[in-house]
Amino acid sequence: MSMLTPPGMGGKYRITGDTYPRMRRPRNRRRIITAVIAGAVALGLAGWGTLQLIDVFAGDSETSAAGRKADCKPAPGLSAAPPAPKPGQITVNVYNATPRGGLAKAAADELKRRGFAIGKVGNAPAAYDKKVPGTAILLGAPNAYEGAFRVLGTQLRGSLLKTDTRATADVDLIIGTAFKTLDTKKDADAALATLANPAPAPSRKC
Incomplete structure (x- = not known):
């Protein structure tokens, strides 16, 4: 009986010869395990780098590393327009630049x-007499854009706005x-009601 034959198994399962199968894992399995580990490490590094980039570009709106949330400031150029004047606060000179009388x-x-x-009410000055092909011209000082033009424009849409000195x-x-x-x-x-009570601008999320 060979020394490799387990006790009690007799000769039925006798192992003969001086060679036997080597009990080791195939080399290709080691390569697969190594590749899986390397891929996991690479994905972890890529994810960490992505989080760092997000922190850099979103630093103005998210909580900082010190735990202090960044200040939320209004966007420039979005300040509210000044309150519109009442019609009674606006003096209008009405001039007719057409050949039709009484307008x-x-x-x-x-x-x-x-x-x-x-x-004043009457015919238009020579610079405009019969030279206004459109509906009308609203003419005033440069600051009229923020006040009188906005209010008077509600009475006659499509008017051309111009300023003088x-x-x-x-x-x-x-x-x-x-x-x-x-x-x-x-x-x-x-x-006029819409002008006096404009819809609120959407709030900026911080």
Whole structure:
């Protein structure tokens, strides 16, 4: 009986000869395990690097490493417009630049009924007489953009806005060839209400 034959198994399972199978793992399995470990390490490093990049680019809106949340500041250029003046605070000079008579007086009377203060009424100056092909021109000082133009524009949509060098707060309504009538009082009142109570701007998330 060979020394490799287990006790009690007799000769049925006798192992003969001087060679026997070597009990070791195949080399290709070692390579697979090594490759899996290396891949896991590479993925871990890549994930860590990605988190670092996110922290760099999102540092203004997320909590910093010290635990202090970055200040949320309003975006530049988004400041609220100044309150619009009341119609009674605006003096309007109404001029007719068309060949049709009576337009300036009719428009001035209607604007007065709607609460505007009326200044001069008559034919347009030579620089504009019969030279306004559109609906109308609103003419005033540069600061009229923030006040008078916004309010008077609710009464006649489609007007061209222009400025001059005047130092006074009055504005000119120069009626053009395409003018038919002022906007209806209902539409003008709705536009004024929207101007007085604008929709709030969406808040910025911090």
